[in-house]
Each structure stands twice: as C-alpha cells, then as structure tokens.
Amino acid sequence: MKQMSSSHMDNIPSTPGKFKMEKSSYIQRCRHSSSVAKLTFFVFLGLILVLFFKSPSTSSLSSSSSSPYSSSSSISSDLSRRSLKTSSWGGLAWEKRVRSSARIRSRNGFSVLVTGAAGFVGTHASVALKRRGDGVLGLDNFNDYYDPALKRARQSLLERSGIYIVEGDINDAPLLKKLFELIPFTHVMHLAAQAGVRYAMENPGSYVHSNIAGFVNLLEVCKSANPQPAIVWASSSSVYGLNTKVPFSEKDRTDQPASLYAATKKAGEEIAHTYNHIYGLSLTGLRFFTVYGPWGRPDMAYFFFTRNILKGKSIPIFEAANHGTVARDFTYIDDIVKGCLGALDTAEKSTGSGGKKRAPAQLRVFNLGNTSPVPVSDLVSILERLLKVKAKRLVMKLPRNGDVQFTHANISSARREFGYKPTTDLQTGLKKFVRWYVSYYGSVKKSDQ
C-alpha cells in the first residue's frame, strides 16, 4: 500500500482555501534572506495588531461566519479571525448610490433598510419591496458560511432591479449610524443572521456575534434614529424547541430550545421586548418555518439533497427513535415574502424620539409556516420524481445536534392580522426550485459546486 509521506501531509491545506507554505522552501528562504523575512514578519505582525486593536466597530466591518466545513469552536478565535477582515464605505459616489437605491418611487411608499439582503429571504424580499415602489437599501457582510458566489449572483440580480447592497456588518455602529444619517428609514427588514441549526455546534461564536450582538447593535442605532424606524425581523420556528404541542402556536412555550441557533433567536425575541419596552421601538418577529425555493441556501437539506442526488452521492435521511418520522412544515419563499410584506404594512410607527419612549409601541410575533408538515422521506421522493434520478438513501438516527423531530405552524394570528395565507405546496415549490437549480448550476455534470 502506498504510504503518505510527511512532506505530502504538510502540503494539505490547514484551512480550506488557505495553503501552508511548503516547509523546505520556507527554510531555504529564511536562510538566504533572513533580514528581509524578519522585516516582512514585523510589518505583517504590526498590521495584524493595528487591525486587531482598532475600535470594535471598525474592526468587525465585514465580519463573517466561517464555512460549515471549517471548525472554529471558540468564540474569541472566531471574532479575532473576523476582525482581520475589512470593508470600505463612504465618499460622495457611495452616498449617491445609497440615496438612489433608497429613493421611494410610489405614493406612500416606505424606505426600507434590508439587512442580509444578499441572503435567500433578503434577496426575494428586497425585490418584492422594490417592485411595488418602496425605496430599498441592502446591507450584507457577504460572509462565507456558504458559497459567497451565490450571494454575489443574488447581488447582481438586485443591482438589475436598482437595489444597492452596502457591504458591511450589522455590528458596525458607525456604518449603521451613517446610513440612518443619509436616509430617514421608515422601516428595517432585519434578515441578517447566522442561520443553520446544526452548524451552531461547530461555530457557536458566529451565532452570538450575528444573532445577539449584531441585533443589539442594530437596535441601539434604531432607537437613537430620528425618526425611529419600525422593525420587522426574522425569528425562527426553532424557538419551539422541545415543545410537543402541535400545531405550534405563538402562545406555546418557547423556553426549551434544542440548539444554540434556536436559543439565540429566542434571545432575540426577549431583546426585542426590552427595546420595545424601554425605547418605544415597534418590533415584529417572524418565526419562519424551513423556508425553501429558488436562490435558496445550499446548507439546507432540500438543496444539498438535490445536489447529491444529481451527483449520484448518498443522502443522509434522519429518522427519530423507533423509526419515527421526521417532518418539517416546509414553506415556500413566495409565501414567506408575502408574510414579510404583510407584517411590514401592518407595523405601526415606533413611538420614541431622542432615544426616549414617548408612548407604548407595538410588539408582535407571528408564525409564518405552511401548515402542512411533510416527512423528509417524502421530500426526497418528490425530488426523485422531479430530477428523474433515484436517490441513494442512507437512513440515519436523528443526531443530537439541534434537530427537532417535527414542526407544524398554526398561522391563524398572521392570517388575522395581515391575511397571511400560504398557497404553494411542497410539490409545486420544489418544482420551481429544481427548475432554478438546473438553470443556475447547469446540467447534471456541471453541478459541481
């Protein structure tokens, strides 16, 4: 059997995308030009220190979550890694783009700041708002949690609709303040978040950074803005955690999260309460139920199942104890967008000014689901029919890493408040997704992302 030499092992990238310098050539270079190497080293070290000790706001400009395939389990290491990244903003040309994108083009239109605009829901919601004449400005840090090329493609899509995405992080207070100085946003559609239930065990820090610290930073800026905007933001069905009463109603308990992701979304709901209570911010949390569709997230099961089925690779299908069914209330993106817009349209104004509450303000939370859970094995059968390829099913025990067995939304509250009524079943929605997938990634052989 062929043995792997240690030098070969040394050449394996330590982190995806980052290559170690080959040892022997490194030693040689050190011997032959030690002074140059020392100088370079100290300049490099200095640069790192300067970046590291910059104010937190500027140092976290373009923070990102790492890829789900890299592992970084400590919060501090994750944040210091983020702090090495920078992005630039400002200048007259930049301000002009910001103003133009946020310009309202219809009577009684809103001016909306959409955070996470290059994300799945963010892209769809931005287009829908722009289409009806609202002014839309995007904000996104383009992190590499999943393929940033997909985010860039979504960005191009938005650019064609006249929507500019500012590159920056919700933790960047000076940037947010600058945006509010330039535009008196009537609304914020806050969709930037670290998503994914299972990845929370790999990179807990990214959840705290985006879903808690980032959210608080955004609310701090919103509470001081004049006028204060109304905020609609993405919570999650995962807040129901180990709750067994179905369908899930907003009145049910949400104090047993099964993942850190869920815990940070639940924390977000409590934080929303605080900012509503103290500062009079109008806040509406939307509990999304497993959203899917064209331009979706590659880390989600329906997406990578499609990729793996086309490639002839096996797919892990989870089942609960005693062959129990695992099911999700899969909700099509267009239905979710209608819910987002309905929530925005019925959001009352914030009541504070000068950072002070002047009167009680609106505080809401709604389920946005499809109301018909489908077993994951049925989702796979639908994909098999649409792709005309038999899946290699690998049935596995539901891992204890944050997954829950079942989700099912009661949507009567959203229906009553803004007429939310999902109309797309899983078969129809997946058909649209598969059509997009094939057109985006090309033929089966080319779908090598």
Ligand SMILES: O=C(O)[C@H]1O[C@H](OP(=O)(O)OP(=O)(O)OC[C@H]2O[C@@H](n3ccc(=O)[nH]c3=O)[C@H](O)[C@@H]2O)[C@H](O)[C@@H](O)[C@H]1O
């Ligand atoms: O509603 C939410 O709030 C969340 O929805 C989504 O989480 P989930 O419902 O867990 O979606 P997703 O990973 O697509 O797994 C779907 C199904 O496939 C099963 N699943 C998953 C992986 C796998 O390898 N095998 C498998 O059977 C798995 O057990 C599950 O039953 C968002 O990702 C999350 O960001 C959040 O928004």
